[in-house]
Amino acid sequence: MKQALLVMLLLVWAGIAQAVEPGEVLSDPVLEDRARSISQGLRCLQCRNESIDESNAGIAKDLRLLVRARLVEGDSDTEVMDYIVARYGEYVLLRPNGLGINLVLWLAGPALFLTALAGLLAVQRRSKLNALTQGLSEEEEKEIEKLLSS
């Protein structure tokens, strides 16, 4: 209850917010560190591509306080994340989860890398074989003839 009151009080001041403010910082440095790293992974809903940790918007401040309030309650990092996502949707996650079609996003780079690597090995093998079996091209033969005869 006390916490909720504190949150309410701080919300009134939210109009003059500027990223993380002195009043928000938790006294326990370990908890505060966790709060910061969680905040950096959450999107400010009304901003363009800013995390709540760096945003000046009022709603970002609300979320920062919410994160801290949950941490003080004793939630683990994932519990806090789940709590926020359950209320605001996966849109708040700056690092999308790897569920469903998001797997494509996560695996795009590594998959392409492996494919390209396999392709390169195949090409290299073939060109080596070619180089061994094939002689010179017709043009090159002609050029040699020309050089020899001149």
Place this chain on the structure above:
Amino acid sequence: MLNELAHFSLNIALGFAVFGTIVPLAGATLRRSSWMQLAPIFSTLQFILVAFAFGALTVAFVSSDFSLRVVVLNSHTLKPMLYKIAGVWGNHEGSLLLWVLILTLFAACAAVFGKTLPQSLLARVLGVQSSITAAFLAFVLFTSNPFTRVEFPPFNGQGLNPLLQDPGLAFHPPFLYLGYVGLSITFSFAIAALLEGKVDAAWGRWVRPWTLAAWIFLTIGIGLGSWWAYYELGWGGFWFWDPVENASFMPWLISAALLHSAIVVEKRDALKAWTILLAILAFGFSLIGTFIVRSGVLTSVHAFANDPERGVFILMILGVFFGGALLLFALRANAMDSKGVFATVSRESALIANNLLLAISCFVVFVGTVWPLVAELLMDRKLSVGPPFFNVAFTPFMVALAVILPIGSTLPWKRAKRAHLSRLWPVAVFCLACVGLTWAMQTGRSLIGPVGLGLGVWLVMGVLIELYQRTGRGTGKWSRLLSLPLADWGKATAHAGLGITIFGVAGITAWQVEDIRVMAIGDSAEIAEFTVTLDNVEDLRGPNYLTTMADIKLARDGKFIANLYPERRYYPVAEMPTTEAGIDSGLWRDVYVVVGDAQPQGGYAVRTFIKPLANWIWTGAIIMAMGGLLSLFDRRYRVGSVAARRDPVEGEA
């Protein structure tokens, strides 16, 4: 009157661009020399006409001609002169005109420097370039005319976005555009080569300087943008993975790959089709970047035009040029046979690895950038892809790139022996020792610091070892070092620059110290080894803004270092507040102070950051650009020497 003339000259330029497309391309196909000869003239005329229009728009901004809509929306009489000029390209219409100006500028340069090119190749290059100019001129004239008048001119304008009123950002767009659009000429070279059906070493030698120039401009542009974000946005970040940043980063990555593969074409007559594809992709990503920024599809701080009509037009340009080029490539790429054979361990292979890693990291950035759009369209899932994703997905490829770079650049062409790497072993051991030592010293922090530091040292030491190896045996090492071609110096410089940037990124990411507190006037705070004292806060008035400026004294171990003046500005015309940080820059660290609002219980919120190695990031970027510049001035790219080397048979074609 001047504005109408300028508008008219843009129309004429469009006409020349259309003719400049059809006549030389038809001439090259039909082998009509007289038609092909017209290409340079058409290109030069386009440049003159567009330059006139751009000059007229600049005059309108400088003289605050509020009968023009763009001037009303983006300028103000009280604005300092620098920003009146920067206002020309600080908006959608003007920046597109700048884009077209640079397109025609590059075409004109190609026309002037390209006299020694085979006639049909030059005609095709200029023809393709004119077609791009025509498309963008049509875009300007039909959807984004900068010379639109307003019926009732107001007494004053609405000003420029205060965030953009900054020297760092004033010159950021022109550099970026020089880079983006510079890639158009390599694109034109690639298409021309596909039309000609021939790619040879001479083609590689021609394409590389243009790519280099574009890459240098992109490097400077991106560096300026990052530096601006660092000191202006108020929390000292240097890269945000914002869609608009990604839009400039993707062409940078691809053009860096292209730079390297063009060397293989030039020196070893291999990787031709791949190089052509990279040239197409590089400009393709420039167009994608333009689409992302201009359409507002992925909204972000920098997008100025949220207009679907414009978005569709750019999408059409993108589809025609990118799609058409890829189709042409698919049809013609088989004709590019590569002759140079090479072993699995050779410089060619290392450069292929470089290309692979750069292209894939670009692909990762691309997928991450468009993913929110794809997920929403296909799956109806609204989600965000932000820095935490990119840091995880992108960084491993860069780490791999940095690991192989010194190895690849010491390997010889064609086939390498183990002995070539013998000198690198001690360096590798030394770097691993550095990693271990820093890791041991910083207990319980992320691995980014030690790994980045190790990679930075690895790159710089690798460069030194390579230079040492190039000097050979015996006496006369110094004179041999000094007589190395400029391209080798450029390579060494650029690679060292990358090492320095990595060093800086690692430092600022891993070892930043942050402090947030309320300070009353007269209060002192101990932060790391520094003492920060809030001496005074006062309200002042700037030329076009109001400001609350703090006077903060910075000291270390009781010794005075500097006075910092962080500000909170308010721009009444735009009704927008901005933050100006107070920064004490140093070689080893920046002290970065931001002052916040007055607190209800008295005092001010003061945020202090100690940012280790911050300046190394941009210094590294400058060094990379310098390296590019050195390479650009290498003897083999000088106009005369290309002519001298040219195959006499080509000249008769």
